[in-house]
Each structure stands twice: as structure tokens, then as C-alpha cells.
Amino acid sequence: MIKYVKVDGSFDLTGRSAIVVGGAGGIGEATARMYAKKGAKVAIVDCKDTCDEIAQAVAEEYGVQTIGVKCDVTSQESVDAMMEAVVGAFGEVNILAAMPGFVDLYRATDIDIEIIEKHININAIGVFRVAKAVANQMIAQGNGGKIVCVTSQADFIAINKHVGYTMSKAALVGMIKVCALEWAEYGINVNGVAPTVVNTYMGEKAWQGKVKTDMIEKIPAHRFAETDEIAAAVLFLSCDESNMITGEDLVVDGGFTIY
Numbered sequence: 511m512i513k514y515v516k517v518d519g520s521f522d523l524t525g526r527s528a529i530v531v532g533g534a535g536g537i538g539e540a541t542a543r544m545y546a547k548k549g550a551k552v553a554i555v556d557c558k559d560t561c562d563e564i565a566q567a568v569a570e571e572y573g574v575q576t577i578g579v580k581c582d583v584t585s586q587e588s589v590d591a592m593m594e595a596v597v598g599a600f601g602e603v604n605i606l607a608a609m610p611g612f613v614d615l616y617r618a619t620d621i622d623i624e625i626i627e628k629h630i631n632i633n634a635i636g637v638f639r640v641a642k643a644v645a646n647q648m649i650a651q652g653n654g655g656k657i658v659c660v661t662s663q664a665d666f667i668a669i670n671k672h673v674g675y676t677m678s679k680a681a682l683v684g685m686i687k688v689c690a691l692e693w694a695e696y697g698i699n700v701n702g703v704a705p706t707v708v709n710t711y712m713g714e715k716a717w718q719g720k721v722k723t724d725m726i727e728k729i730p731a732h733r734f735a736e737t738d739e740i741a742a743a744v745l746f747l748s749c750d751e752s753n754m755i756t757g758e759d760l761v762v763d764g765g766f767t768i769y
């Protein structure tokens with residue numbers, strides 16, 4: 511059962527332990543900072559070398575315990591070691607924000623199968639690997655928890671040259687729904703946040719020049735999203751204010767998928 515907790519709109523996370531996978535990326539760091547501001551202990555997890563540095567900066571700014579753990583979500587050994595490090599440091603895990611991301615754009619007639627597999631291995635199976643490990647930890651703790659995965663507007667609409675990315679994010683949405691169904695009895699919410707283009711490394715890699723200006727024209731808000739706007743949605747799905755929401759994929763797209 512997912513518990514009813516009386517909420518007051520404060521989105522408080524005091525005393526909770528959170529893992530942010532993709533935490534050295536644009537949306538990940540913004541999420542880690544927002545969690546820390548709301549009082550959570552935060553593990554910055556990413557395959558980049560900068561996890562420790564970001565963890566230290568977040569700890570200094572918000573006065574919460576943090577840890578940086580380098581981890582590749584495509585490796586079970588790496589994810590197991592990450593879980594051991596986080597549980598060792600914090601004692602428990604209450605929140606997972608999973609947003610490791612890979613994109614490489616080709617038309618469907620030209621893309622190599624290896625590139626399709628890489629998308630799926632990182633964006634779908636990699637996220638599942640971490641979600642499964644965290645859910646088992648939460649079930650053992652017996653006090654529920656929150657899992658939020660960053661999906662994409664590509665879940666809802668077809669985007670040119672996004673076949674590998676879209677296949678991976680569609681698989682992720684399927685995972686979110688099944689895990690939400692199976693893990694509700696343990697008090698675990700599983701949701702997605704589906705952004706439009708966000709001003710990050712990945713956003714800039716995929717959207718440049720005319721493709722970028724055409725896209726901005728099509729978004730009713732007439733701009734791309736900023737990282738804090740996505741982090742705010744992730745925060746909402748990570749606190750008690752959203753206890754009655756599970757299996758959802760919350761679109762944050764400035765209206766792009768209205769059509």
C-alpha cells in the first residue's frame with residue numbers, strides 16, 4: 511500500500527536519502543541541488559569523473575550529507591558497487607531519480623543496430639538495472655520509496671532521426687508502468703518526467719541550427735526548458751505531495767505535445 515501522508519505543499523525531503531543517476535549531467539545536477547535544498551542526503555551517481563566534485567559542492571552549499579559515486583549503469587557489477595557505497599554511507603535509500611542519457615541521431619534507414627542497442631542499454635536497461643536494485647533495497651527497508659525516471663517528449667510524438675532514442679524511451683515508459691503496478695504494494699511510487707528539449711549538453715547535441723529554430727517555433731512556449739524546470743517536476747514526484755500518483759509520465763514540454 512502507498513501510505514496517505516498529510517501534506518502541506520512544502521515538498522520537504524528532510525532526512526530522506528536520494529540517489530541521482532546521471533547526477534553529473536545538466537538535469538541531474540539541478541535535481542541533486544533541489545533535493546539537497548529540501549533537506550535530502552544525496553548521492554551523485556554518473557559515469558563521469560566529476561561526481562565527487564559535484565557532491566562536495568552540493569554539500570557545502572546546502573549543508574547536507576552527499577556522496578559521489580562513479581558508476582556505469584550498463585554494468586551490473588558497477589551498479590552493485592554503487593548500491594553498496596550509498597547504503598554504506600546513508601544507511602538507506604528512499605528516493606531514486608534515474609536519468610542517465612544517451613542520444614545519437616540517424617535516420618531509421620541508416621542507423622547501425624549497435625547504436626540502437628547502446629540507446630536501449632543505457633536509457634532503458636541501465637535505468638531498470640538501478641531501479642531494480644533500489645526497489646529491492648526499499649522493499650527490504652519496509653518503508654516504501656519514490657522512483658522517478660526522466661523519459662522524453664519522444665514518448666508521445668515521432669521526432670525525425672530519433673529512432674534509437676525513442677525506442678529506448680518507449681521501453682522505459684513500459685518499465686515505469688509495470689514496476690508501478692508491481693511495487694505499489696510495497697509503498698513504492700514509480701513515475702516518469704517527460705521533458706521537451708532542455709538546455710543541457712544533450713539538448714545542444716541533438717538540436718542545432720535550423721532544426722533548433724524550427725523546433726522552438728513549434729513549441730507553444732517558444733523556448734526550450736531549463737534544467738530547474740525539469741528538476742522541479744522530479745522533486746514533486748519524489749515527495750509525499752505526489753503519493754497518489756504512480757505509473758504516470760508527466761509531460762514538461764511548454765505545450766509541444768498538445769497537437
Ligand SMILES: NC(=O)c1ccc[n+]([C@@H]2O[C@H](COP(=O)([O-])OP(=O)(O)OC[C@H]3O[C@@H](n4cnc5c(N)ncnc54)[C@H](O)[C@@H]3O)[C@@H](O)[C@H]2O)c1
Binds near residue numbers: 662706
Ligand atoms: N536535454 C534534453 O533535451 C532532454 C530532453 C528529454 C529528455 N532528456 C533526458 O534527460 C536525462 C538527463 O539528460 P540531460 O539533458 O541532463 O543531459 P546530460 O548529457 O547533461 O546528462 C546525461 C548524464 O547521463 C550520464 N550517463 C550517460 N551514460 C551513462 C552510463 N552508462 N552510466 C551512468 N551515467 C551515464 C552522462 O555522463 C551525463 O552526465 C536523460 O535521460 C535524457 O534522455 C533530455
